[in-house]
Amino acid sequence: MDDFVEQLKALGDETRIKIIRLLSEAKVDLCVCEIMDAIEDSHCNISRHLKILKTAKLVKESKQGKWVYFSLATPKDPFHESVLHAVSSIMDEHFFNDSKRLKLRLSLREKEKCVDGLKSEKWARALELLATMVPRPDDKNKKREKSYYGEK
Amino acid sequence: MDDFVEQLKALGDETRIKIIRLLSEAKVDLCVCEIMDAIEDSHCNISRHLKILKTAKLVKESKQGKWVYFSLATPKDPFHESVLHAVSSIMDEHFFNDSKRLKLRLSLREKEKCVDGLKSEKWARALELLATMVPRPDDKNKKREKSYYGEK
DNA sequence: CTATCATATGCACAGAATTGAATATGTGAA
DNA sequence: TTCACATATTCAATTCTGTGCATATGATAG
Numbered sequence: 001m002d003d004f005v006e007q008l009k010a011l012g013d014e015t016r017i018k019i020i021r022l023l024s025e026a027k028v029d030l031c032v033c034e035i036m037d038a039i040e041d042s043h044c045n046i047s048r049h050l051k052i053l054k055t056a057k058l059v060k061e062s063k064q065g066k067w068v069y070f071s072l073a074t075p076k077d078p079f080h081e082s083v084l085h086a087v088s089s090i091m092d093e094h095f096f097n098d099s100k101r102l103k104l105r106l107s108l109r110e111k112e113k114c115v116d117g118l119k120s121e122k123w124a125r126a127l128e129l130l131a132t133m134v135p136r137p138d139d140k141n142k143k144r145e146k147s148y149y150g151e152k
Numbered sequence: 153m154d155d156f157v158e159q160l161k162a163l164g165d166e167t168r169i170k171i172i173r174l175l176s177e178a179k180v181d182l183c184v185c186e187i188m189d190a191i192e193d194s195h196c197n198i199s200r201h202l203k204i205l206k207t208a209k210l211v212k213e214s215k216q217g218k219w220v221y222f223s224l225a226t227p228k229d230p231f232h233e234s235v236l237h238a239v240s241s242i243m244d245e246h247f248f249n250d251s252k253r254l255k256l257r258l259s260l261r262e263k264e265k266c267v268d269g270l271k272s273e274k275w276a277r278a279l280e281l282l283a284t285m286v287p288r289p290d291d292k293n294k295k296r297e298k299s300y301y302g303e304k
Numbered sequence: 305c306t307a308t309c310a311t312a313t314g315c316a317c318a319g320a321a322t323t324g325a326a327t328a329t330g331t332g333a334a
Numbered sequence: 335t336t337c338a339c340a341t342a343t344t345c346a347a348t349t350c351t352g353t354g355c356a357t358a359t360g361a362t363a364g
Contacts, residue, residue: 001166001242001246002166004169004242004246005164005165005166005169008160008163008164008169008238009161009164009165010164011160011164012157012160012161012162012163012164013157013161013321013322014153014154014157017156017157017160031340031341032340032341032342033340033341042323042324043340043341043342044323044324044325044341044342044343045322045323045324047341047342047343048322048323048342048343051342051343052321063331063341065330065331065332065340066330066331066332066339066340066341067331067340067341068340068341068342077241078241079238079241079242081241082234082237082238082241083235083238085234085237085238086160086231086234086235086237086238089229089230089231089233089234090153090156090231094153094156117339117340117341118339118340118341165351165352167352183310183311184310184311184312185310185311194353194354195310195311195312196311196312196313196353196354196355197352197353197354199311199312199313200312200313200352200353201352203312203313215311215361217310217360217361217362218309218310218311218360218361218362219310219311219361220310220311220312269309269310269311270309270310270311
């Protein structure tokens with residue numbers, strides 16, 4: 001029983017929902033700094049949230065040298081499956097910016113591996129470029145999102 | 153987005169999962185004292201948890217005089233549906249005693265309405281009788297449950 | 305109107321969760 | 335070995351959550 005409660009508790013947080021969603025949309029494992037840049041949160045926070053998700057057995061990690069890649073843990077019971085399904089059923093709109101940034105971030109990979117770390121110049125430039133190209137209805141801009149979608 | 157987080161947060165608590173499960177198994181609306189006796193928690197706690205579930209739009213209430221009946225809110229989006237489905241997919245074992253007590257409690261109704269309040273003598277007797285009749289692998293008896301099912 | 309009873313809420317407190325800043329760990333490169 | 339860097343952890347401060355107790359609310363019965 002504690003396991004179910006723990007998984008639900010782990011998902012009762014916006015950042016962690018975003019991480020799960022990011023991992024389920026990405027076709028590949030993601031390293032900590034990629035998740036961090038996609039979600040735009042501090043490094044140590046992302047690291048901590050990932051630990052919580054790992055303890056709840058929602059994600060698993062694989063170390064490759066100093067890089068650590070995360071992916072969704074494969075569900076081992078119907079509850080785990082439904083709970084993942086629930087996260088998948090949240091409308092794309094709410095993750096629009098995260099997944100846009102993730103795509104851009106993944107485009108910086110070389111040989112399918114992350115090569116840009118904490119304060120990557122390349123990423124800073126890419127982000128700026130992105131900002132000039134498309135208007136960004138950011139999650140932080142609540143009012144605007146509200147009038148677009150009706151706040152879900 | 154906040155709504156999804158709120159629903160998940162509301163479900164990240166054992167008592168509240170039990171309430172949701174109780175309401176989804178019961179074919180009828182349940183009043184506060186019935187839920188309280190089935191789950192064996194204090195009255196004010198159940199009342200508060202119900203409020204949290206109501207705020208998260210997971211349950212709805214209907215007042216009938218001094219009695220207040222609760223039932224599951226009908227889901228208005230796929231996320232809400234999946235999340236309920238997740239709770240349904242938890243194995244029955246974990247709610248065995250609750251639902252047993254609920255059945256007994258519902259048998260005290262008259263004309264399909266609850267007539268036993270906070271410290272019902274009738275319920276006290278019924279509970280004692282139940283205790284003498286079947287061994288109770290209670291949730292509090294962790295060791296025993298563990299050896300039976302392997303603690304989930 | 306008053307007493308009773310189902311239910312809700314305010315208060316106080318303990319434990320849990322979240323976060324930023326600083327520091328630690330461990331690995332690969334020089 | 336030593337440095338640089340990706341990631342993890344510790345610390346401290348703050349906020350949030352769950353709960354018991356006492357009390358409030360609001361409806362029914364007498």
